[in-house]
Amino acid sequence: MTRPPFGAHLALAEALRERYPGRILLHATSLFGPGLQALHERAEELLGRADPEDVLAELRRVEREGRLYLASADPEALGRQGWLPPGGKLVMRLGFHALFALEGERLRLPPLPVPEGQVPAAFAEFWGRAFAGRPVRAYLNLGKAAPPSWRRALEEGLKANLTLQKARLSPLxxxxxxxxxAKSLLGFAYPL
Incomplete structure (x- = not known):
C-alpha cells in the first residue's frame, strides 16, 4: 500500500487487515508507480514458498535497498506539488528535466537539473553505481509525451550499466x- 501523498487507501487496507488477519498482509510503503509494481511482483514470487514474515522481510529489503528516480519536464505540475526551488521553472524552460530521488519517505529537494537527452543515461548510471556487480531488476514508467528515443536509450543504458536480470517498461x-x-520518466530498481 502506498502511503500518502501518492496513496490514499491506507485506512481501508488497515480495516481489511483487521477484519481478515490471517488472509491479508499489509506493507505500507513510500514507494509508488514502478516501485509498487516491483514490490507486488516480488511478493507474488514468494507467496506460497515462504512464510508471511519472510515475505514482508523481503519487501522491506527491496524497499530499503532499491532506488526510485523521477524525472519530469513539466514545471507547472512540479510547481503545483511544491517541488521546484526558486528559478526552477526557468531552468526547466531551458530544456532541463528535474530529476528527483526518493530518500526514505520524501523526494530529495532540490532536484538535479538534467538535459533532456541525458535523462535515461542518468537513471542507468545512478543505478549502476548503487548496484555495481549485483543482479538487478528495473521497472520503468514512461509518460506519453516523453521523447520516443528514450526507449532505445533506456535499453542501451541499462544493459551497459547494470547486471540486468529483468527490466519492464510500461506507460506512466x-x-x-x-x-x-506527461513528459516524465519514473523508475525503480533493486538488487537481488
Whole structure:
C-alpha cells in the first residue's frame, strides 16, 4: 500500500487487515508507480514458498535497498506539488528535466537539473553505481509525451550499466501523469 501523498487507501487496507488477519498482509510503503509494481511482483514470487514474515522481510529489503528516480519536464505540475526551488521553472524552460530521488519517505529537494537527452543515461548510471556487480531488476514508467528515443536509450543504458536480470517498461499511469506531467520518466530498481 502506498502511503500518502501518492496513496490514499491506507485506512481501508488497515480495516481489511483487521477484519481478515490471517488472509491479508499489509506493507505500507513510500514507494509508488514502478516501485509498487516491483514490490507486488516480488511478493507474488514468494507467496506460497515462504512464510508471511519472510515475505514482508523481503519487501522491506527491496524497499530499503532499491532506488526510485523521477524525472519530469513539466514545471507547472512540479510547481503545483511544491517541488521546484526558486528559478526552477526557468531552468526547466531551458530544456532541463528535474530529476528527483526518493530518500526514505520524501523526494530529495532540490532536484538535479538534467538535459533532456541525458535523462535515461542518468537513471542507468545512478543505478549502476548503487548496484555495481549485483543482479538487478528495473521497472520503468514512461509518460506519453516523453521523447520516443528514450526507449532505445533506456535499453542501451541499462544493459551497459547494470547486471540486468529483468527490466519492464510500461506507460506512466494516468493519475501520475496528471501529477507529474506527461513528459516524465519514473523508475525503480533493486538488487537481488
Amino acid at each position: 499511469p494516468q493519475d501520475l501523469q496528471e501529477r507529474l506531467g
